[in-house]
Amino acid sequence: AQSVAQPEDQVNVAEGNPLTVKCTYSVSGNPYLFWYVQYPNRGLQFLLKYITGDNLVKGSYGFEAEFNKSQTSFHLKKPSALVSDSALYFCAVRVTGSQGNLIFGKGTKLSVKP
Amino acid sequence: GAVVSQHPSRVICKSGTSVKIECRSLDFQATTMFWYRQFPKQSLMLMATSNEGSKATYEQGVEKDKFLINHASLTLSTLTVTSAHPEDSSFYICSARIPGDRGWNEQFFGPGTRLTVL
Numbered sequence: 001a002q003s004v005a006q007p008e009d010q011v012n013v014a015e016g017n018p019l020t021v022k023c024t025y026s027v028s029g030n031p032y033l034f035w036y037v038q039y040p041n042r043g044l045q046f047l048l049k050y051i052t053g054d055n056l057v058k059g060s061y062g063f064e065a066e067f068n069k070s071q072t073s074f075h076l077k078k079p080s081a082l083v084s085d086s087a088l089y090f091c092a093v094r095v096t097g098s099q100g101n102l103i104f105g106k107g108t109k110l111s112v113k114p
Numbered sequence: 115g116a117v118v119s120q121h122p123s124r125v126i127c128k129s130g131t132s133v134k135i136e137c138r139s140l141d142f143q144a145t146t147m148f149w150y151r152q153f154p155k156q157s158l159m160l161m162a163t164s165n166e167g168s169k170a171t172y173e174q175g176v177e178k179d180k181f182l183i184n185h186a187s188l189t190l191s192t193l194t195v196t197s198a199h200p201e202d203s204s205f206y207i208c209s210a211r212i213p214g215d216r217g218w219n220e221q222f223f224g225p226g227t228r229l230t231v232l
Contacts (some may be wrong), residue, residue: 034220043118043207043223044158090157099146099165100211102221104157 002027004093006105013081021108023065023077023091032094033074034102035052035065037087044090050074061085083110115144118210120224127198128232134195135227137208144189144210148221149181152205164191188213192210198231 003026013019025031032051036044048059056066065076076089088107095101127133137147149159149210162183172184175186180202182194189209195202203230205228209221 016211035200036223041228043225045223046220049220077214085217099163100221101160101163102147103160106156106157110119 001102001108002093002095004103004105006084006089006091006108007055008108009106010109010111013110015083015112015114016080019081019085019110019112021089021091021110023074023076024072025071025091025093026109027093027096031067031072031074033065033067034092034094035059035063035074035076036090036092036104038090038107039087047052047076047089050089073103083112083114086112116140116210116222117210118144118208118222118224120149120206120227122227124230125223126230126232129199130197132194132196133198133229135195135206135208135229137191137193137210137224139189139210139222141209142166142214144191145188145213147185147191147208147210149183149191149193150207150209152207152226154205158207161193174218178229195229198229202231203231 005024012051035047050067058064091105092102121136130151144199147164149161150160162170164183164185166171166185172178185191207226209223
């Protein structure tokens with residue numbers, strides 16, 4: 001069965017420091033991976049995706065993610081965190097053979113302190 | 115980018131009543147929309163896939179008679195929670211994707227509807 005794991009419930013970083021939010025996946029076939037961000041009581045906003053091509057994907061708001069096939073990981077990164085980056089981050093994978101159905105990880109709360 | 119709206123943003127109802135939630139794609143036509151449910155501090159769980167002009171496809175464990183989905187036009191899908199009970203209280207989020215896209219691209223999410231059943 002396909003699945004997505006986000007091993008950390010919460011990540012705390014100081015403003016200006018680099019951040020990493022981890023994601024690993026299990027899929028049959030080629031993975032199509034996404035990162036979304038959710039602010040309180042809001043829907044999800046798309047950050048970036050990996051479909052094919054370069055393993056390092058750049059997205060919105062300075063975020064990037066690295067696809068690692070051997071480690072089945074798709075960690076989200078940002079070189080310098082901002083307080084405004086504090087939110088809930090979800091990793092997702094497209095269900096193979098579906099109409100675009102997504103399976104989401106449980107989410108990781110990112111807290112950036114001044 | 116594409117915009118998806120939901121209405122209402124928040125609803126409080128009495129147990130036993132039915133509640134309708136609307137999901138609209140504002141600047142594009144969406145042949146496929148998705149309905150998710152999110153419990154506090156948990157992930158989104160796909161409830162059903164809504165296809166314009168046909169019956170929705172429900173995920174395992176989701177009662178189709180309780181969660182009625184209608185996708186009558188290319189810009190509107192509705193979710194009706196029938197005979198709501200307190201355990202149905204949750205955050206309901208819809209999303210849509212661009213027609214012709216077989217899932218390679220991102221979904222566009224609505225802002226969500228907070229349902230509280232007393």
